[in-house]
Amino acid sequence: MSYKTYFSSHREAQLEELMQWLRIPSISAISAHAEDVQTAASWLADTLRRGGLENVEIMPTGGHPVVYADYIHAPGKPTVLVYGHYDVQPVDPLNLWQTPPFEPQIREGKLYARGATDDKGQVFIHIKAIEAILREEGTLPVNLKLCLEGEEEIGSPHLPEFLETHKDKLSCDAVLVSDTSLLEPGRPAICTGLRGLCSMEVSVQTANTDLHSGTYGGAVPNALHALVELLASLHDADGRVAVDGFYEGVPELSPLMREEFAKQGVEEDKIRDSLGLDALYGEKGYTFVERVGARPTLELNGVYGGFQGEGTKTVIPKEAHAKITCRLVGEQDPQKTLDRIEKHLRDRVQSGARLNVKQIEQAFAFNIDPSHPILQKAADAYGRVYGTRALFTKDGGSIPIMAAFSRMLDAPVVLMGFGLDDENLHAPNEHFNLDNFDKGLLTVVEFLKSL
Amino acid sequence: MSYKTYFSSHREAQLEELMQWLRIPSISAISAHAEDVQTAASWLADTLRRGGLENVEIMPTGGHPVVYADYIHAPGKPTVLVYGHYDVQPVDPLNLWQTPPFEPQIREGKLYARGATDDKGQVFIHIKAIEAILREEGTLPVNLKLCLEGEEEIGSPHLPEFLETHKDKLSCDAVLVSDTSLLEPGRPAICTGLRGLCSMEVSVQTANTDLHSGTYGGAVPNALHALVELLASLHDADGRVAVDGFYEGVPELSPLMREEFAKQGVEEDKIRDSLGLDALYGEKGYTFVERVGARPTLELNGVYGGFQGEGTKTVIPKEAHAKITCRLVGEQDPQKTLDRIEKHLRDRVQSGARLNVKQIEQAFAFNIDPSHPILQKAADAYGRVYGTRALFTKDGGSIPIMAAFSRMLDAPVVLMGFGLDDENLHAPNEHFNLDNFDKGLLTVVEFLKSL
Numbered sequence: 001m002s003y004k005t006y007f008s009s010h011r012e013a014q015l016e017e018l019m020q021w022l023r024i025p026s027i028s029a030i031s032a033h034a035e036d037v038q039t040a041a042s043w044l045a046d047t048l049r050r051g052g053l054e055n056v057e058i059m060p061t062g063g064h065p066v067v068y069a070d071y072i073h074a075p076g077k078p079t080v081l082v083y084g085h086y087d088v089q090p091v092d093p094l095n096l097w098q099t100p101p102f103e104p105q106i107r108e109g110k111l112y113a114r115g116a117t118d119d120k121g122q123v124f125i126h127i128k129a130i131e132a133i134l135r136e137e138g139t140l141p142v143n144l145k146l147c148l149e150g151e152e153e154i155g156s157p158h159l160p161e162f163l164e165t166h167k168d169k170l171s172c173d174a175v176l177v178s179d180t181s182l183l184e185p186g187r188p189a190i191c192t193g194l195r196g197l198c199s200m201e202v203s204v205q206t207a208n209t210d211l212h213s214g215t216y217g218g219a220v221p222n223a224l225h226a227l228v229e230l231l232a233s234l235h236d237a238d239g240r241v242a243v244d245g246f247y248e249g250v251p252e253l254s255p256l257m258r259e260e261f262a263k264q265g266v267e268e269d270k271i272r273d274s275l276g277l278d279a280l281y282g283e284k285g286y287t288f289v290e291r292v293g294a295r296p297t298l299e300l301n302g303v304y305g306g307f308q309g310e311g312t313k314t315v316i317p318k319e320a321h322a323k324i325t326c327r328l329v330g331e332q333d334p335q336k337t338l339d340r341i342e343k344h345l346r347d348r349v350q351s352g353a354r355l356n357v358k359q360i361e362q363a364f365a366f367n368i369d370p371s372h373p374i375l376q377k378a379a380d381a382y383g384r385v386y387g388t389r390a391l392f393t394k395d396g397g398s399i400p401i402m403a404a405f406s407r408m409l410d411a412p413v414v415l416m417g418f419g420l421d422d423e424n425l426h427a428p429n430e431h432f433n434l435d436n437f438d439k440g441l442l443t444v445v446e447f448l449k450s451l
Numbered sequence: 452m453s454y455k456t457y458f459s460s461h462r463e464a465q466l467e468e469l470m471q472w473l474r475i476p477s478i479s480a481i482s483a484h485a486e487d488v489q490t491a492a493s494w495l496a497d498t499l500r501r502g503g504l505e506n507v508e509i510m511p512t513g514g515h516p517v518v519y520a521d522y523i524h525a526p527g528k529p530t531v532l533v534y535g536h537y538d539v540q541p542v543d544p545l546n547l548w549q550t551p552p553f554e555p556q557i558r559e560g561k562l563y564a565r566g567a568t569d570d571k572g573q574v575f576i577h578i579k580a581i582e583a584i585l586r587e588e589g590t591l592p593v594n595l596k597l598c599l600e601g602e603e604e605i606g607s608p609h610l611p612e613f614l615e616t617h618k619d620k621l622s623c624d625a626v627l628v629s630d631t632s633l634l635e636p637g638r639p640a641i642c643t644g645l646r647g648l649c650s651m652e653v654s655v656q657t658a659n660t661d662l663h664s665g666t667y668g669g670a671v672p673n674a675l676h677a678l679v680e681l682l683a684s685l686h687d688a689d690g691r692v693a694v695d696g697f698y699e700g701v702p703e704l705s706p707l708m709r710e711e712f713a714k715q716g717v718e719e720d721k722i723r724d725s726l727g728l729d730a731l732y733g734e735k736g737y738t739f740v741e742r743v744g745a746r747p748t749l750e751l752n753g754v755y756g757g758f759q760g761e762g763t764k765t766v767i768p769k770e771a772h773a774k775i776t777c778r779l780v781g782e783q784d785p786q787k788t789l790d791r792i793e794k795h796l797r798d799r800v801q802s803g804a805r806l807n808v809k810q811i812e813q814a815f816a817f818n819i820d821p822s823h824p825i826l827q828k829a830a831d832a833y834g835r836v837y838g839t840r841a842l843f844t845k846d847g848g849s850i851p852i853m854a855a856f857s858r859m860l861d862a863p864v865v866l867m868g869f870g871l872d873d874e875n876l877h878a879p880n881e882h883f884n885l886d887n888f889d890k891g892l893l894t895v896v897e898f899l900k901s902l
Contacts, residue, residue: 029762090764093661154762181666195665199763208727210544210878214646214848215632217778218748219739221732225686225751232683235676276659279803281672288670297669300676301766302757307774311480311605312650312811313541314776314849315752315877323758325765327668352730360763397665398765426766427661 006132007441015111015434017047018124019104021086022113028064028087028154037064037150040086044123044148045069051131053146059166061158064150068169071130072143078451079143081172083405084123084179085152088115089426096428109434116432118425122178122418123148125437129444141449145172149401152179155197155361156401163401163408174374175405176447180395180417182436183264188382188443190375191415193293193394194402196328196365198338201358202345203321204230210306211316220316221352224305227320230345230355234298234324238284241298241326243344249331253286253294261289264393274422292396297327298341325361327396334362363400372412374451381447382416385439390416416443457583458892466562466885468498469575470555472537473564479515479538479605488515488601491537495574495599496520502582504597510617512609515601519620522581523594529902530594532623534856535574535630536603539566540877547879560885567883569876573629573869574599576888580895593902596623600852603630606648606812607852614852614859625825626856627898631846631868633887634715639833639894641826642866644744644845645853647779647816649789652809653796654772655681661757662767671767672803675756678771681796681806685749685775689735692749692777694795700782704737704745712740715844725873743847748778749792776812778849785813814851819864825902829865832898836890841867867894 007014026040027033041058044067049056053069064087072079091101091114099105104113111121126146133140147170149159163170180191206221236242268288272280282291291297305320307313326337338359349355368375370392383389395415406413418440424430458465477491478484492509495518500507504520515538523530542552542565550556555564562572577597584591598621600610614621631642657672687693704712719739723731733742742748756771758764777788789810800806819826821843834840846866857864869891875881 029764030760090758090760090762092758092760096660195668197765199765206728209547209875209880211726212848212877213748213750213752213776214778214846215872215876216743217750217847218746219731219733219742219847220726221728221730222750224682224754228679228682228751228754229686231675231679235680275662275671277657277672277803278805279672280670281801281803282670291670292667295669297664299664299668299673299765299767300679300757301664301764301768302759303675303679303771304755304757304759306751306753306755307541307543308753308755308772309481309541309543311541312774312776313480313752313877314648314650314750316750317752320754321759323763325664325668325763327665350732352728352732354729395665396668396670397663421666424660425666426663426764429660 003132003136003442003445006136007438014128018121021120021124022104022115023102025102026087026150027090028151029090037087041065041067041150044086047127048146051127052134053130061162063158066162067148068146070145071140073139074141074143077142078173079145080448080451081145081147081170081175082126083147083175083177084126085119085149086123087150087153089118089153093428098429110431111434112429112431114430116430117419117423118430119152119179121432121437122440125178125418125440126444129441132441133445133448142451145170152399155199155363159401160404163404167408170409172409172411175409175411175413177399177413177415178418178440179399180397180415181419181421182417183391183393185420185433186386187388188386188390189393189417190378190390191395191417192368192370192392194366195296195396195398196332196334196403197325197361197363197398197400198328198334199325199361200338200341201321201323201360203319203356205319205354205356206352207318210318213314213316216316221350222316223320223353224317226350226353227305227322229350230348231300231303231322233348239281240283241296243340245340246296246337249333250296251330253290257294258290261287261293264289264391293394294329296329296332299325301325327398329365332365334364338362361400363398364403366402366406366413368406368413374412374414377450378414378416378447381443381450384446385443416447454583454587454893454896457587458889465579469572472571472575473555473566474553476553477538477601478541479602480541488538492516492518492601495537498578499597502578503585504581512613514609517613518599519597521596522591524590525592525594528593529624530596531899531902532596532598532621532626533577534598534626534628535577536570536600537574538601538604540569540604544879549880561882562885563880563882565881567881568870568874569881570603570630572883572888576629576869576891577895580892583892584896584899592900596621603850606650606814610852611855614855618859621860623860623862625862626860626864628850628864628866629869629891630850631866632870632872633868634842634844636871636884637837638839639837639841640844640868641829641841642846642868643819643821643843645817646747646847646849647783647785647854648776648812648814648849648851649779649785650776650812651789651792652772652774652811654770654807656770656805656807657803658769661769664765664767667767672801673767674771674804675768677801677804678756678773680801681799682751682754682773684799690733692747694791696791697788698747700784701747702781704741708745709741712738712744715740715842744845745780747780747783750776752776778847780816783816785815789813812851814849815854817853817857817864819857823863825863825865828901829867829898832894832901835897836894867898
């Protein structure tokens, strides 16, 4: 039977199975969910076994485990390593979810759940595409390995060491990843660049206790004042990051690259309106696509201190906190970037306040040349299923481990994404358009068979 | 028997009784505690009745009720109105309390509980002093009225209207209030000035959903960036409030006033060290006492937005919030001040962000001439109990209703405080030094008998 028929007759059962997985709240960032992450790994291993994959293993790391599996029965054919992740983002603010994040629901052709698109839904496409080929043809057209991790959403802290240790086991001719997006519905894309990432937590401490603003106000340091002053100093009036040396290693945008970006035909007004914004905002002199695809950024992801309850509390808080992440491009060095931000803050901290900085994640940006034959075959596979060949794009997100994969395994990385940018990844009401689930299955089959 | 003997033989029972009251979590700022505030009012009314006061009433207002009582049996003698409050501040951060805020405990001569010093403990002094005179002498040396409210910690929103409505019922020759502090242990003070107060909540909204910092970072407004920029603009590099016209109505400090402040002999190094600070902080050109007693201030009491959990979340938050209060002096107009801050913020809000401002409390500053005879008698009463006459000071705190009392009832306001500045009012581990509870009882008896 055709793969189209195969997938349509198995669709209901497959979605039921995916929803089982989505019910497991495998939030890697929150230690209370450690056991759930483990459960999601076990579920994944069982599913791979049932799907016909071999040598399935839950391999320990310094943190959450890697689930490995393979099927090596195509001598002389290339070996493809599929990478993905089974951990998910935290879910707060919980009250903004229309249905609970871990009670998956299909509404109007979209599957709603935390992890639906990022990345359980997309990993599941590979599992079911492989299973389909095995069932229909009895074997695979390539040698296949899967390496599915549980710490992507916290910056893959243990994966580089894991790759180094298991270099031989994971050796391959190409890495295949689905954790990126189409340009828009019906317009597939292959991402040839991802931004790097670094992150830190910053806190300011002043007095040894919260103080009454009547008794002390105006005469003692306020941790919130000290913090907002520091945070406001991180950008200049033109939206540029004001940290000395921050832009070192950032490539200038050539006229040719600007043309490539312009080809995506992104309508800024449409984006602005869909986000309910009066205006977009960013570094002067760049378009939306250029800002996201080719420029680094420094974002405040969380700031908190003092009274957050209902009403007024006349308190001078003794501490205040901020969470900061940067997206990096080109050759920007994540460690140097963290050090520069830390120095910037230390140089400016208000008298009477003490600064604590905790550096956390680090990942270089990732780039690959679109003219590589395997990328061309991937674009063709999309073309046969979507009716339009994939464009080569650069994405603003980070899959921290991509640079490590391409460097350590010395293999091209093919980013075949099936998500959409408006699917609320990392936000309430994350969902996955099932039309791309269906097409994704066929595209992966087409791609594997074309190698 | 002497009052000293009387109070010492009743001490244990009185403290037990006070602790009953402190167990009621009458937090006026949090609507979930509305019933507790009501319970604290009923407890107070019952206690006043048992203490021998007459015409005890729980009088409704637009919010939490006022508890009224009187004892008018001294024709030809002055009428004293005692004002205080039975509501308390919120208690978070709860984890910093050594013992739970509503489970009072005496440790090393200090009574620990929310409200112990601000203001249940100090109100209780008046109740028990009056009860003692009634029991020992069968009547009071003055005519007495009590007006005890339940909304002081939220800025007494309904008391001005209440005073206006019940002007005749509350008419008096002096208002007596205990809600301020000694200079330090053994050094009593009568406060002749309090700062005014105004407060507002500010929020910034950007997109209609939280956004992924990879997909959008650098190209959309971030509510936290917009907010910290606004908040940082509220002060200049010298610690002065940078809002246009903010200092209108603030009296210049005369050399004479500076001498008066210097007399308090406050050692800045000692304050700095006791707060665990490397340095104090504030408007340039003023001492600690001057900053708190005679200068206005603008404080951030709370700031929050985005991810506050464990770990990293690469989110661009769609909203961010701040709570702001100002302490006002001299003739600074609270309404004008709020409008000026609002204008300052609106003029500066970042492109793509929307600002919401909610103005909340308003109160003028309060000032009284220390040469008034009743203030002199109060200072003498302290002298007889503490062995040292009270100094006349200015306090940085606000009792929003003091200006209204002196204006509407046309009577001098005597602020006889028995607290200490380091008793953690509005902070975790609030407590009341019982030595001042004991001396407070005697001082109030002395004062009432001297009129």
